[in-house]
Amino acid sequence: MKTTPNLSRRSFIKSTSFAAAAPFVLPSRIRAAEVKPNDRITLGFIGMGTQNRGLLGGFLTYPQTQVLAVCDVDTTRRENAKKMVEDYYATKAPAGSYKGCATYHDFRELIGRKDIDAVVIATPDHWHAFIAITAAKAKKDIYCEKPLCESIHESLSMVKAVRNNNVVFQTGSMQRSSREFRTACELVRNGVIGRIKTVDVSVGGPAVPCNLPTEPDEPGLDWDMWLGPAPKRGYHSELSPRGVHKHFPNWRNYREYGGGGVTDWGAHHFDIAQWGLGMDESGPNEIIPPPDWQKAQNGVR
Numbered sequence: 530m531k532t533t534p535n536l537s538r539r540s541f542i543k544s545t546s547f548a549a550a551a552p553f554v555l556p557s558r559i560r561a562a563e564v565k566p567n568d569r570i571t572l573g574f575i576g577m578g579t580q581n582r583g584l585l586g587g588f589l590t591y592p593q594t595q596v597l598a599v600c601d602v603d604t605t606r607r608e609n610a611k612k613m614v615e616d617y618y619a620t621k622a623p624a625g626s627y628k629g630c631a632t633y634h635d636f637r638e639l640i641g642r643k644d645i646d647a648v649v650i651a652t653p654d655h656w657h658a659f660i661a662i663t664a665a666k667a668k669k670d671i672y673c674e675k676p677l678c679e680s681i682h683e684s685l686s687m688v689k690a691v692r693n694n695n696v697v698f699q700t701g702s703m704q705r706s707s708r709e710f711r712t713a714c715e716l717v718r719n720g721v722i723g724r725i726k727t728v729d730v731s732v733g734g735p736a737v738p739c740n741l742p743t744e745p746d747e748p749g750l751d752w753d754m755w756l757g758p759a760p761k762r763g764y765h766s767e768l769s770p771r772g773v774h775k776h777f778p779n780w781r782n783y784r785e786y787g788g789g790g791v792t793d794w795g796a797h798h799f800d801i802a803q804w805g806l807g808m809d810e811s812g813p814n815e816i817i818p819p820p821d822w823q824k825a826q827n828g829v830r
Contacts, residue, residue, distance in 0.1 A: 736791070
């Protein structure tokens with residue numbers, strides 16, 4: 530496979546997601562400029578676990594955005610996110626001008642609001658496609674955490690929905706905004722290391738079937754809604770930890786809800802391989818599992 534020749538630094542940066550990272554490096558005089566209320570991008574957050582609380586904290590600091598609503602199937606996490614938003618805006622908004630943060634346990638109600646411009650999705654992976662497609666059809670711009678979804682069919686359906694409804698979609702691929710990864714891909718695409726024959730990607734093992742026992746239900750959690758399109762089973766705190774938690778839950782390692790290291794880290798590292806090869810708009814021609822694929826633990830070649 531040949532690398533892309535004679536690609537200048539300027540054209541490379543323009544052709545990548547560098548623009549997506551631009552707001553993070555704007556001069557302070559621009560970031561500090563006053564933004565009129567009607568010019569702000571209004572946001573709704575769906576799935577208020579550890580990842581989305583981090584994203585929420587970041588978006589709250591941007592004068593260009595305003596958070597109107599949060600959604601989670603767990604009451605404790607939902608109310609915690611609401612408090613996080615209201616405590617922040619209470620110190621920023623003029624007295625009497627802030628009307629509070631709405632809460633929802635069903636994402637469809639949040640997406641149905643006409644006054645929300647965009648949604649931030651950070652649910653377990655098995656919900657990504659359905660929520661994103663619903664948001665696109667409602668003409669909402671979308672930021673959706675990685676991995677994008679769970680299958681090729683889901684990914685193509687998401688692309689179709691986004692394009693048909695002319696909305697903006699960005700997936701959470703932090704390495705695209707890293708100077709080190711941009712530089713490495715630039716070197717590869719300019720042929721600095723020569724002709725690329727093989728790419729080895731180490732990401733960890735695949736997901737396994739979920740065989741966890743059933744625990745007592747968690748009060749305030751809509752477990753059926755958490756499961757959504759996944760097979761029905763009893764509650765277990767390893768999948769949806771009780772209350773507000775600071776770790777990343779282990780649902781990602783069970784194939785009913787995620788793809789293990791193959792998708793969790795693969796969403797980052799496979800993407801960089803595609804980026805460096807200039808193959809962003811393509812996919813694999815063939816996937817050949819090893820004879821002992823059940824024992825596979827490292828990655829993909």
